[in-house]
Amino acid sequence: MTPLDFCLVGQSLLTDDQYALLCLLVGMATVLGLIIVVRANAFLALIAAAMVVSLMADGAIQDKFSRVAGAFGGTAGGVGIVIALAAVIGKCMLDSGAADRVVRAFMAIFGEKRSPIALMGSGFVLAVPVFFDTVFYLLVPLGRSMFRKTQKNYLLYVMAIATGGAITHTLVPPTPGPLVVADQLNVDKGLMILIGAMIAFPAACAGLWFSSLVNRLMPLPMRPLGAEPEPEAIPDDKLPSLWISLAPVLLPVLLISMNTILTTLADAERAAQLRSGDIADWNSFRGRLQADTAAEGDGTNFGKHVISTIRGDGNDQEREELASLLLQDGSLNDGQKEVALAGLNKYLLLNKDFPKNPDAFLGSRLSSTAQSLARKPVARMSPVEAERMNRETLESVYDDDVIKPHTWETTKRRMANISAMFGDANFALLISAVIAMWTLAVQRELSLKELTTAVEISLMSGGLIILITAAGGAFGAMLTVANVGNAIQNMFPIGSDAESAKLMILVLGFGISAVLKIAQGSSTVAMITSSGMLASLAAPETLGCHPVYLAVSIGAGSLIGSWMNDSGFWIFAKMSGLTEVEALKSWTLLLLVLGTTSFLTALLMAAFLPLV
Known part of the structure; x- marks a missing residue:
């Protein structure tokens, strides 16, 4: 039996979580065994463990070891x-x-x-x-x-x-x-x-x-x-x-810290969030959601995806009330619009998985910024980046007279961009x-x-x-x-x-x-x-x-x-x-x-x- 066959048998006998923990135990045993018992260099121990875990994990057989090199x-x-x-x-x-x-x-x-x-x-x-x-x-x-x-x-x-x-x-x-x-x-x-x-x-x-x-x-x-x-x-x-003696220690700390401070101030603006007046035509905005949701068939369209994203697992009353508010007949009053804006900012714009793929969103071509952010691993995406990606996505779907374009390059953001260069x-x-x-x-x-x-x-x-x-x-x-x-x-x-x-x-x-x-x-x-x-x-x-x-x-x-x-x-x-x-x-x-x-x-x- 080859190592790959052994992995396949293990996957068939264990639950997904149990098999993942088995991968962890085997990887840790490889690291500790090579370092403690064999006295191998830490580099060899870690790279060997990476290849062992990659072999056990899902994925095409031709990518098992090449993805280790990529990482x-x-x-x-x-x-x-x-x-x-x-x-x-x-x-x-x-x-x-x-x-x-x-x-x-x-x-x-x-x-x-x-x-x-x-x-x-x-x-x-x-x-x-x-x-x-x-x-x-x-x-x-x-x-x-x-x-x-x-x-x-x-x-x-x-x-x-x-x-x-x-x-x-x-x-x-x-x-x-x-x-x-x-x-x-x-x-x-x-x-x-x-x-x-x-x-x-x-x-x-x-x-x-x-x-x-x-x-x-x-x-x-x-x-x-x-x-x-x-x-x-x-x-x-x-x-x-x-x-002169302190400069090599203090200079990078000052430059990097200044970049962090200016970026934090720029992020605090939350420039991509929906604010009062940003949805210029509520009837058109909601009409698209209502028509798509009412469409026959099981296929996913824009409106269905937005509503399902807002509802989440369906166990949150606040999410359900927001979905109902967007789908109800008739116009919204000012109070309802404020509630809807707050809910969209919380449950839609902060969702890191909102676009369905990095290039197009259910028939609408995404902007280059949204495409770039959509390709970023979810674990590495900040809330501000998620807001920008999703706001750009909405603006790709709706015309400017429905959702107004936002201004990302504010004065604070431009200062943060400059500091990001010198504070790298x-x-x-x-x-x-x-x-x-x-x-x-x-x-x-x-x-x-x-x-x-x-x-x-x-x-x-x-x-x-x-x-x-x-x-x-x-x-x-x-x-x-x-x-x-x-x-x-x-x-x-x-x-x-x-x-x-x-x-x-x-x-x-x-x-x-x-x-x-x-x-x-x-x-x-x-x-x-x-x-x-x-x-x-x-x-x-x-x-x-x-x-x-x-x-x-x-x-x-x-x-x-x-x-x-x-x-x-x-x-x-x-x-x-x-x-x-x-x-x-x-x-x-x-x-x-x-x-x-x-x-x-x-x-x-x-x-x-x-x-x-």
């Missing part, structure tokens, strides 16, 4: 440039002394007595564009230097560094994990930066408090690290200025990379050849991260093809109650990510896999809150349960001079505090600041 390319196209540029920025900041300047600035601000805050703040800022292990390598010598001055609090210093570096590494793009999670859940990267940083801050404070507690309960001496002498500190006059993450990181490279060349007096060599070294390390994240994206896409998200949703009592849905799915994301982290050790793999499993649930109408909170919950879960299978565990232990038992008592418990605090903060913000 891989889609993810790489979305995050590859950003990850590569972040690697260049990190390398150049380290080699030029810019990272060292940032740390010394924090130390000068907070002073020696508050040096743990300075070390935590340095890690917090530097881990945004720089990978955690690099940040820890950079800052540990400073922590050791502080101990030589004070002769106390060594464990507090190294745990403070770990606190700042670990929390932004898992919650704030453009580090790979949160970047891919934001991409897979269709979360604006600027919003992910803002909310991730807001949630990371109280978690970092809790981590610093916990570090102080562990330092009092388990004071440890600073031990020598091998036979190598401690590195000499670079003189201040050999370091770049503070503003790829462009923002490119500018930051240029600044970081220029700083390195000037500060270390490098030739163009030497600068090229430094950049190539950073790109080689970033290339592996791109491969892993793209493979994880392909794995997540195949889980979506296998309808895993729908099966998970059907397993849990996620009904119309927005509060219960919100809490259940956020808890689910946190829990799945934590289990995956404990099992295979990589926070990035845990985040990518979890977001792929839950991508189909990442809609405000399902969550009851913005999907950014699901993204942060997944990132928080990826901090839980770091032990001997996590490279971060060994980096912390070996670079700090701690034994395995001491690392379990300090590092592992610290990440438990960081992850739990982040998740609880995300739950509170989702409840009181849902952003929907």
Whole structure:
């Protein structure tokens, strides 16, 4: 029996949901088995799991593996440039002394007595564009230097560094994990930066408090690290200025955040919504619906499709009353028109599946904008985009004297479009990379050849991260093809109650990510896999809150349960001079505090600041 025959037999014996969950279990077993048992590279494990799940999922046999490559390319196209540029920025900041300047600035601000805050703040800022292990390598010598001055609090210093570096590494793009999670859940990267940083801050404070507690309960001496002498500190006059040092970190954050703010303001206009007077001829508008609905035959026409879209599953009284209002005889008074407009905006314009196909709508040619939006995956369509698609669809069906054309390009929208160009993450990181490279060349007096060599070294390390994240994206896409998200949703009592849905799915994301982290050790793999499993649930109408909170919950879960299978565990232990038992008592418990605090903060913000 071939693998394909085995899949067909499984599908015939199981329900759709059971078979989807079987695909999930087989995919997870493939990832964990290859990483834990075979010790395979995460890229090979994830791409193999993607192909296994794709083979099990429905679809033409000739597309089973080619669609994996397509999904891989889609993810790489979305995050590859950003990850590569972040690697260049990190390398150049380290080699030029810019990272060292940032740390010394924090130390000068907070002073020696508050040096743990300075070390935590340095890690917090530097881990945004720089990978955690690099940040820890950079800052540990400073922590050791502080101990030589004070002769106390060594464990507090190294745990403070770990606190700042670990929390932004898992919650704030453009580090790979949160970047891919934001991409897979269709979360604006600027919003992910803002909310991730807001949630990371109280978690970092809790981590610093916990570090102080562990330092009092388990004071440890600073031990020598091998036979190598401690590195000499670079003189201040050999370091770049503070503003030049901070520019590669702050510039992309400012540009991306500005784009998010202006786009949010433009979206708040809801320019595509139907307003009073937009339906200029109610009789003609309703007459088309009434005639189509009364037409004989079972075929679907425009009016029947509109009314069936409004009615939904037929169990909502408000929807039924709206359908009856549109189909009743006689003219509508002003009050009835306002009720009908509100209902059309709510039940028709916000429906992401309203057009029946991307090109034509029951005989009416759609505009290019509506066609483009209709081809967009439902999970990636925002409410504002759904309104625009459906308003364009209505305007394609009706003449201008029935439904007035709307004005999409308002002043705020034009400003948002300009900011979208400069606030694109790829462009923002490119500018930051240029600044970081220029700083390195000037500060270390490098030739163009030497600068090229430094950049190539950073790109080689970033290339592996791109491969892993793209493979994880392909794995997540195949889980979506296998309808895993729908099966998970059907397993849990996620009904119309927005509060219960919100809490259940956020808890689910946190829990799945934590289990995956404990099992295979990589926070990035845990985040990518979890977001792929839950991508189909990442809609405000399902969550009851913005999907950014699901993204942060997944990132928080990826901090839980770091032990001997996590490279971060060994980096912390070996670079700090701690034994395995001491690392379990300090590092592992610290990440438990960081992850739990982040998740609880995300739950509170989702409840009181849902952003929907």
